[in-house]
Amino acid sequence: MKLKRYFGEFGGQFVPETLIPALDELEEGYIAFKKDKKAQKQLNDMLKTYVGRPTPLYFAKNFSDYVGAKVYLKREDLAHTGAHKINNTLAQGFLAKFMGKNRIIAETGAGQHGVATATVCALLGLECVVYMGKTDVERQSINVDKMKILGANVISVEKSGGTLKSAINEALRDWVTNVKTTHYLLGSVVGPHPFPTIVGDFQSIIGKEAKRQIKQYENRLCDVIVACVGGGSNAYCIFSAFLKDNVELYGVEAGGRSVNLGDHSATLSLGTKGILHGALSYLLQKNANVASVHSISAGLDYPGVGPMHSYLKDTKRVIYDYVFDNQALEGFFALSKLEGIIPALESSHALGYVLANKEKFKNKTIIINLSGRGDKDLDIIKAVQQ
Amino acid sequence: MNVGIYLVSNYPKKSIFLEAVEICNNLDVDFLEIGIPFSDPIADGEILEKAAFECLSKYDTQDFFESLFEVKKLFKKRLYVMTYANIAYSLKDELKNYNKILNGIILADLPVREAINFEKQLDCNIIKFATPESRKKDLDLAIKNTKDFIYFISKRGITGGSFSLESQTIEKINYCRKQAKVYLGFGIRNASDAKEASKIADGVIIGTQAAIELQKGISDFEKFIKSITK
Numbered sequence: 001m002k003l004k005r006y007f008g009e010f011g012g013q014f015v016p017e018t019l020i021p022a023l024d025e026l027e028e029g030y031i032a033f034k035k036d037k038k039a040q041k042q043l044n045d046m047l048k049t050y051v052g053r054p055t056p057l058y059f060a061k062n063f064s065d066y067v068g069a070k071v072y073l074k075r076e077d078l079a080h081t082g083a084h085k086i087n088n089t090l091a092q093g094f095l096a097k098f099m100g101k102n103r104i105i106a107e108t109g110a111g112q113h114g115v116a117t118a119t120v121c122a123l124l125g126l127e128c129v130v131y132m133g134k135t136d137v138e139r140q141s142i143n144v145d146k147m148k149i150l151g152a153n154v155i156s157v158e159k160s161g162g163t164l165k166s167a168i169n170e171a172l173r174d175w176v177t178n179v180k181t182t183h184y185l186l187g188s189v190v191g192p193h194p195f196p197t198i199v200g201d202f203q204s205i206i207g208k209e210a211k212r213q214i215k216q217y218e219n220r221l222c223d224v225i226v227a228c229v230g231g232g233s234n235a236y237c238i239f240s241a242f243l244k245d246n247v248e249l250y251g252v253e254a255g256g257r258s259v260n261l262g263d264h265s266a267t268l269s270l271g272t273k274g275i276l277h278g279a280l281s282y283l284l285q286k287n288a289n290v291a292s293v294h295s296i297s298a299g300l301d302y303p304g305v306g307p308m309h310s311y312l313k314d315t316k317r318v319i320y321d322y323v324f325d326n327q328a329l330e331g332f333f334a335l336s337k338l339e340g341i342i343p344a345l346e347s348s349h350a351l352g353y354v355l356a357n358k359e360k361f362k363n364k365t366i367i368i369n370l371s372g373r374g375d376k377d378l379d380i381i382k383a384v385q386q
Numbered sequence: 387m388n389v390g391i392y393l394v395s396n397y398p399k400k401s402i403f404l405e406a407v408e409i410c411n412n413l414d415v416d417f418l419e420i421g422i423p424f425s426d427p428i429a430d431g432e433i434l435e436k437a438a439f440e441c442l443s444k445y446d447t448q449d450f451f452e453s454l455f456e457v458k459k460l461f462k463k464r465l466y467v468m469t470y471a472n473i474a475y476s477l478k479d480e481l482k483n484y485n486k487i488l489n490g491i492i493l494a495d496l497p498v499r500e501a502i503n504f505e506k507q508l509d510c511n512i513i514k515f516a517t518p519e520s521r522k523k524d525l526d527l528a529i530k531n532t533k534d535f536i537y538f539i540s541k542r543g544i545t546g547g548s549f550s551l552e553s554q555t556i557e558k559i560n561y562c563r564k565q566a567k568v569y570l571g572f573g574i575r576n577a578s579d580a581k582e583a584s585k586i587a588d589g590v591i592i593g594t595q596a597a598i599e600l601q602k603g604i605s606d607f608e609k610f611i612k613s614i615t616k
Binding site: 013015017021160165173177275287 | 423428429447471473476477496498500515517518539544
């Protein structure tokens with residue numbers, strides 16, 4: 001093992017022993033992949049021509065006037081498949097091929113990571129199985145249809161709540177059974193080491209671009225960065241380029257319906273330390289069992305969170321807070337009506353947070369990570385409006 | 387050969403569970419593993435997961451642990467707890483109350499390399515695993531750190547399924563046995579599986595099938611245990 005297994009006290013490899021050699025193999029494969037100039041060039045070319053990078057940093061003037069601050073949006077919603085997830089799936093797809101694995105499994109909540117995985121598997125000719133909670137299959141049907149069109153086998157998971165957590169449980173069970181041939185293409189900075197490090201690296205392009213772009217526009221860095229946090233990949237990867245700079249970082253979690261356990265997914269704000277899906281991190285739990293969670297956005301309702309976020313919380317480098325479903329909806333509609341951009345409900349939490357804290361952010365220069373677009377959420381929006 | 391039976395705490399209900407414990411004692415089972423149900427049992431197949439969820443809907447985690455004192459009264463030989471890392475981590479302080487009655491803890495999602503640190507925090511004997519995937523260095527680490535038996539998982543996958551061993555797996559078991567006791571688990575369903583396993587290991591652990599028999603009723607369970615230990 002060459003890379004750090006822990007972020008402070010958080011992280012680790014809390015998985016069945018059977019997976020340990022596979023995790024070591026993944027770590028070694030990743031290190032070799034990063035050193036391979038030809039593989040890196042191929043990936044970088046594809047990030048440009050296939051994904052559409054760099055994504056723009058857009059100055060949202062109308063939204064800025066509305067909140068009384070200078071707001072830029074990092075437009076991950078414009079990346080191929082409509083969210084930041086593709087940066088990681090493309091890189092991990094190439095990595096899997098590099099390692100000689102021809103079967104890919106993945107979990108998905110909102111379906112964005114599932115679609116991004118199915119997309120890359122179609123592109124690279126890999127077999128693709130996506131596990132998705134039954135509740136999510138029902139509320140994100142557009143993405144299920146897309147995955148099927150792309151040739152993926154979507155398996156609906158009914159057990160233990162039928163959400164993202166259940167999908168990860170099943171994916172881990174699959175992996176422990178088919179570990180020889182299969183690469184688990186994990187979609188966020190969660191899971192056992194080396195996944196948080198690998199996904200964190202493959203998504204770090206977001207922060208690197210944003211830093212370059214804001215310097216071009218402002219001749220300086222921004223004052224504030226705001227991003228939503230579920231598992232935490234879009235937030236960590238825009239934060240990571242600014243960790244050593246004098247920039248305030250805000251991670252916004254899903255406050256759901258209320259602060260009562262079971263009504264929200266605000267893991268860092270309201271959880272305690274625990275172990276789920278291979279890592280020690282903050283966790284929403286009751287009596288040492290994982291609590292059920294809720295969010296209006298299917299991509300945020302996860303009871304755990306990436307271990308580096310727990311570390312950034314405890315070291316006070318990042319401020320973690322939450323907004324409720326209705327505040328996220330305010331963000332959703334404000335951006336749609338003011339800017340003509342329909343955001344994902346996940347990203348709407350970051351927008352809603354800025355709206356709800358106008359005083360705090362008055363006259364500040366802010367980057368909001370617009371991690372995805374909202375097409376997939378129209379069924380949920382319709383249901384809310386009715 | 388040592389026979390170990392895995393019973394989910396308070397399953398299907400507390401009174402029947404304690405009867406099953408007593409049967410295991412009377413029929414000379416060598417050790418019990420008492421499962422503490424967890425909400426996300428990623429190493430378990432459908433049968434044991436369902437059993438855990440049924441229990442979680444009826445009892446609190448505290449109840450599962452408290453039953454251990456009664457188990458200890460009824461069962462004279464070795465007693466282990468089997469659960470998941472979060473239960474042990476979150477209830478570190480409570481667990482210390484049970485150290486006196488337990489021979490060790492088995493955590494399905496705690497590999498040897500994490501167990502070494504975890505053991506210090508918990509101040510108890512944590513059972514080390516080996517698997518068909520283990521490399522020589524993994525086996526060496528397990529052997530070096532074991533204070534008890536090595537739990538050898540017979541196959542890639544989750545609990546349940548059927549019993550089979552690859553030739554390379556048998557070699558790995560033999561390698562471990564030179565320096566430690568090795569018990570085989572996962573997929574052992576009946577007397578003939580147990581007999582097969584006893585040729586190459588020091589003991590067997592039976593879980594899923596015991597739960598299936600207990601679902602049928604206490605007399606089926608008794609017949610089943612008899613068939614294994616006779």
